[in-house]
Amino acid sequence: MKRISTIILSLVFASAFSQKSAKIFTSDIDNFWVAYDSIQKTNDHTQKLALIKKLYTDKGTPGLKAFMKARDYNDTVFVNIIEKYPKFLNSIRPNTLTIKTKTNELEASIIKLKEIYPDLKEAEMYFTIGGLNSGGTVSGKMVLVGAELATGLPSTDISELKDEWLKSVFAMQSLDNIVSLNVHEYIHTQQTGDRRRVLSQSIKEGACDLMAELVMNKPLERKYLSYGAAHTAEVKNLFKKEMFTGNFTNWLYNGRQKGESADLGYYIGYEICKSYYRNAKDKKKAVKDIIELNYNNDKAVEDFLTRSKFFTEKIDKQKLISEYEKNLPYVVKTDPANGTVNVNADIKEIRITFSKEMVPGNYSFNLSDKGKEYMPITKVIGMENGDKTLVLGVDLKPGKEYEFVITNKSFASKDGYPLKDENLLIKFKTGNK
Structure with a gap:
């Protein structure tokens, strides 16, 4: 009887451990490096796309597929990264593979989390190779970690990278961060x-x-x-x-x-x-x-x-x-004035003047509800008047209405304030010749 009880208890513990371990998935990392090695054997871009699809994305866990959807990744993104950053990838490879050795630490962190928060709901942890722009996010009850960013170290070869922000992130990281990052993202799965x-x-x-x-x-x-x-x-x-x-x-x-x-x-x-x-x-x-x-x-x-x-x-x-x-900047005037009719169709520029100096290079325009045939803008010429006036190139025809929308998604003043109007409709009509 004692031996039977011991066997039953062993099976229970084994089952519990198996279920607990099944919440951490690292197979996407292994699959990526298999695909990476295979891609090194060909110079044909089409073949590379076929290999990344067959060996990585088609085999992807639900976590990889959710990560791809959340960050708009596709096979082309992965192949481009492999082609552009071989030194970086080769130096980061051993780091990504160490995640499997941290499974016990990751599980222990969730056990500790459960101790301080007994109502903790289970979530799944997926470690993948992403598109070099996200260290971690969540989708529903899935924690999604981009190991190529999350395991970057000061020693990582960043000579191919142009992104100064990314370089600074790696300069502060250690492999120990992967556990705290995972807990951070795990909490996001609990929030409302x-x-x-x-x-x-x-x-x-x-x-x-x-x-x-x-x-x-x-x-x-x-x-x-x-x-x-x-x-x-x-x-x-x-x-x-x-x-x-x-x-x-x-x-x-x-x-x-x-x-x-x-x-x-x-x-x-x-x-x-x-x-x-x-x-x-x-x-x-x-x-x-x-x-x-x-x-x-x-x-x-x-x-x-x-x-x-x-x-x-x-x-x-x-x-x-x-x-x-x-403190919010706003549009002071437009030239031609907003709502004007009988505008000269020969003009090649329109001007939008703001109440404050604006950050050059940050512009956001949308089509009006009437569609692209009403959009007059052909190019952005740039700022003048001490960065208070934006000059736009236009191509106008006689006797036609024009409309476009200035949004506050990109426009910002130099002191850090967004445009007051979220969507400002600019419209005018040209005269007949």
Whole structure:
């Protein structure tokens, strides 16, 4: 009887271990390198595409397929990377293969996470080779990690890379980061809401970092955390002015634009969550509050901020919004004037003048509802008038209506504010000759 019980218990433990292990998938990494080696044997681009499809993407896990969909990857993207960055890939290869040796650490981190947050829902962890632009993301209950970025080190051969932001990321990384990165993304699978507001999104990201730190039981090494800590008063003051807006320019996903001061929303969100946790008497409840915060509920997020005691002063939301909106650039005039009829069809340029100096090179135009036949713009000539006036080349015909939309997706003032009008319709009509 004792032997039967022992066998049963062994089978139970083996089954539990097997199920736990099945939540981590690294086969995409192995498949990529098989495809990579096969591609080295041919110079035919079509054959390379066939090989990456057969040996990598067709064999891909659900995680790889979700990653490809989320980041718009395809077979051509992978082949282009293989052709352009052989030195980088060869130097990163051993690092990506070490992920399999970290399975126990990854599983232990999730067990620890379950200890501090008993309501943890299971998620699957997929480690893939991506398109060199995403270290990690989530899709539903899947954690998706791009190992070619997540395992980059200071020693990685970056001589072929042109992206300065990417180089700086590698300079700060170690292979130990893969576990904390995984915990960060795992928390995203537990969260609710996707409100595109600086305050909400910053807390959402910062919550993941704090949970990773609690699980790892040591401070995270992140550039934005060290930079933020060294400039706390300045960063905190600017955040207060912009936290109720949807302008991520100064705060999130801006590594290529902001350099060493990038992603400071992560730092502020981390500090807000850390303050909430530190001030809570019941730490387990605090963890639950942080993870289960509904980011679609503005009031819930603002109440969380208040309870965190991150800001000691009283926050006047409407005053902050009003002051922010006063700084937004807007279109002062257009030449020809918006809505004008009988415009000379011989003109070759139109001018749009803004209330502030704008960042050159950042422009965004959409077709109006009437379609492309109403679009007059043929080219962007550039800025004049101290970068306050944008000059556009046009090709006009007599007796015709023209329309286009200026969006605030790319237009920004030099002091970091987006265009006031989200979609401004510009229209005019030419006269008959």
